[in-house]
Structure formats: structure tokens, C-alpha cells
Amino acid sequence: MVRTQLIKPRIREILSRELPPELVSMLPKHWVQIGDVLILPLRPELEPYKHRIAEVYAEVLGVKAVLRKGRIGGEFRETNYELLYGSDTVTVHVENGIRYKLDVAKIMFSPANVKERVRMAKVAKPGELVVDMFAGIGHLSLPMAVHGKARVIAIEKSPYTFRFLVENIELNKVHDRVTAYNIDNRDFPGENIADRILMGYVVKTHEFIPKALSIAKDEAIIHYHNTVPERLMPKEPFETFKKTTREYGYEVEKLNELIIKRYAPGVWHVVLDLRVFKR
Template sequence: MLALRVPSSNAEPARLLMTESGILDKHHRIFSSEGFTEIPALATPLPGLMARLAELGAELTDSRDYVWRETFRDPLKDIMADIDIPKELEKMLPKKWEQLGHVLVLKISKELDDWKGEIARAYSKVLEVDTVLRDTGGITGQFREPVMELLLGNKTETVHVENQVRFSLDAARLMFSSGNVEERIRMATICKPGEVVADMFAGIGYFSVPMAVHSQPASIISHEINPLAFEYLNKNIGLNGVEKKIKPVLGNCLDAEENIADRVIMGYVGTTHEFLPKAMRILRGKGIIHYHETCPNRLLPNRPQERVKEAARDAGKTAEILKMNRIKSYSPGVEHVVLDVKIS
């Protein structure tokens, strides 16, 4: 597993640098031995960050596995100690949350309605955030918009740092799924130098921006239909200095230019298969499609595979399934998967 190996005397500043840049792997334990500390990393540092880490004596290593851990510390214990709600309700307190910069997103069950203000206060204090949103309705509609209630604070616009990429967004009005982190990291380095990439569902740049920051595509054409998400897509392009690599396009990807891309990203769920014929036409003859689908477990892996193969056949092409990754559980019995498919 990837880690930064650093003299133990410099472990803390190295860990802080990794945290700031969003590459600290919080789910694996730090390992120390014989004066050196190995800090698990989510991704390879970019040259600028690596130079700063090297000043601390750090070097990249990939020589062992590290022990899994649920959280960095156990904030729930601190929250329980601080919170003022009836004892019997404590077991219903949220055990997971989304932390996006200074904004915390909590799912609070109905039974805790009367204590939502107190819950927001205690979580914000322990997790050191100043704004708390309650996720009341999941993600809805074509724009994949969250339904949120503001419980504490007033600034819902935030900057979330992950894998050395800065994502600006209004967390009350736009989604950001922490559960997709591995896929965002995977997409960051998947394209080959000089490729033209079409991102059909760019959102705020979930895949386009990491790819532009970490790879050398000739260009990424990023389509987004929701004007608010498009506004943040533009902001994130500027924030990460990738104006030369990404061409943002406001509108329906069904109107995208055809016969231009070597790689197509289809990061959308629900009705993604309906866009497959268009994806086939966006490709410049052959290339790779990253096809996302939410699929009942019992229909895996056949349904998404067959859908892609059928769309390829209809377009007079062939589809070779290179791999299928499970991204996360989407709802009970339903999985969010991504297929890498070679089209020729």
C-alpha cells in the first residue's frame, strides 16, 4: 500500500501536509519502526507537494499493508460526552457523516427531531465545523440535487480538498459523495497523455478536475446541464489552474459533439444506459467508456454488461468488458458499479 516514509521526528508535519492536501489515508493505521514512520497515502503526491515532503525527509514507499481502522479517532465518544439528549436516544445518533471543508452533513432520524439543534451543536463542536446541514431527502432529480435543512451556521459554500484537488461547492444545493472517493482517485490517472476525453455528466468536476490535475490529456470536454453545478465546475477549473485542459460546456450531453473522444466518462446513475448510444457516437471510432450504473445485486454483472454490449452492437461496434468495480452500496440490495469497456 502506498505510504510516505518519514523520520519519526518529522511525522507530524508530514501528516499535516498530507491532511491539508487531501491525500492522508485515514482508514489505515500509521506504522512506526526503528526511527521511521510510514503514513498511508490515498494517492501519489504531485511534484510540488512531494518536494515539500522531501524537505521533511519523506519518500514514497509501497512495501507493506497497513492495519484497517474505522476512524482516525472515535469522535462519537466525545460527542456522547458533550451532548444533552435522553440516554435512550443516544443509540440513534448518526455514526457516519459527510465532512466537506467546514460543512458537516448529517442524517438525523425523525425520532431525534426535537434535539436536532443540540445534535448539530455537539457534532460541530467535536468535529470542528461551523455549518451543519441535515440530509432530509437524499439526492433527487436529473440534476442530482440534495435535499438539505440548515441546522447551524449560514455559510454552505465550502472548499473540500481531496487528492490535491480543491472542490468548491454549495453543499446545500449540490451533491458530493465521499463514497466515490476511490473512483475519483482512479479516474485522476487513468487517461493516457494526449487523449481527448468527454465527460458527459461533469457536475462540479468530480472526475474532470482530478484528471486534469493529475494527467496530461489533450483536452477534457466537460458537459453539465445544471447551471449551478456548471458555475462551480468553472470555479473549480480556475481554483485548480486547469483552464488549458478542460473545456466546460453548459447543456445536455445528448447535444455533445460527436466523433471526437478517445475516452468517455458516464458518471451518472439511474438512466445512464439511455445515454449509451450517444457515448458510442462521441467516441472517435474506438476507445474506452467508463459506464456507471446502479443495479440490483441479483442482476450483476449481466445487466450492465449486456446493456453496453447491446449499445455497441447497435452502433456497429464491439464491446470488451475490461473490468467492473463496485463503487458503493446505493440502497439496500442495489449496487453502484462502474464498467471500463473497450469499444472497437
């Protein structure tokens, strides 16, 4: 389970014997646990004690590795976490009855996206064909296949992340419904095949709209994620999507719009449920 919780008195008790009092009050009160790996946000003032702090959190919380929280970035949405304690950061995280194996040090798994993973488990319909253009380790593909009984084509470009995607398909016993491709989704050959498309990406998702339309059936649902500066909301990101769909001979209807999380100061990660259909 991903856990964000209040500091345990035991941690404070141990560390207050070793740290100056002003630093004890700066100890992280919230953290994220993925499987048996902890992601700890640490203030710069705690730098000289970071390894000992990580060790105490690990012992009290019973985890095998501790990472220092950093920013996620780049094409493959890689983490930039510093390993503070332990050596093995590969773990199996169970959420909503699904087993996600991943290397927490290298692959993002955002606790803020949990609602979306749960929501996608409910919207998928048995037998429909879903194409997940940014599959990751199966963040959204797995709930759709496991709970929604949908057939899923999961496309993931990073070879390292892809290894976990393949393992997770086996771990969750959905190999009869999920096919994984280790390619750039722009090279995916299927056309006019998908009932539903997942575009779980940020920052540049709009660049992939034409490809999504070519994969979509004449009528399809697209779950379109993107990051948007607050000053452009609520017109964006729908306006850009609509403009592109029109250029490609499609119409689009907005069914729903949800905020997933704050991405950066003044920038939101949102998801739009869109029905597209050929004119």
C-alpha cells in the same frame, strides 16, 4: 478530507447533560465532513433536539454548517439535506490534491466515490481527449486534467452546478486543458473526437449510450456507470451496453468491472471500463 469517524467523547459529554440517556446512545457515531460542512445522519427520535445536537457537533468538530443527511435524487442528482446549523454551505473540499468548491447543501459529493476519483486520476493519459458527459463540479474531470494531464471536455447541464465547475477549473489552474459546456450532453455537437468518455451517472445511463458512441473515436474507452439490481448481476449492465453498441455498428470489450457502492437495498452502483471499436 471526507471523514467518517467515531463520536468524540466531548460531544457525548456535553449532550448527555441535556438529552435523556436513551437518546444519547442514538447520537450519530459516523458523519461525513466535506470542507468545513458536516453531513449528519440523525434518527427521527432525535428530532426535538436536532438544532442543539448540530450546534454541538459543529463546535466540537470546528465546522461552519451542519446538514441532515437525506436522499439524493432527480436529473441533476440534487441533495435533499435539511440545514440544521449555520447558513453558508459553500465550501472548498481538498481531496487527492484537488480543490473542489461546491455547495454541499445542493450538490452531491459522495465519499463512497473517492476511489473512483482517485482511479480516474491514474487512468487518464497526457494529451488524450476525454469527454466527461456528466461533469458535475468536475468530480472526475479535474483528477484527469490535474494528475493525468489529459485534455477534457466537461459537460454539465445544471446551471448552478456549472458555476462551480467553472470556478474549479480556475482554482486548479487547468483552464488550458479543460473546456466546460453548460448544455445537455445530447446537444453536444462533437462527433468522433474522444479517446475516452466518462459516463458518471446512475439509473438512466443506458439512455445515453448512443450519444457516447457518436462522441467516441472509432476506437475509444468508455467508463460506464449505472445502477443495477443485484438479481441481474453479473450479466447486467454489460448486456444492455453490448446490445446497444451492436445496434450502432460498434463492438465492445469489457476490460474491468467494479462496484462503487450500494445504491439502495438490492441495488448496486457499478462502473465498467469498456473498449468500443467500430466494426
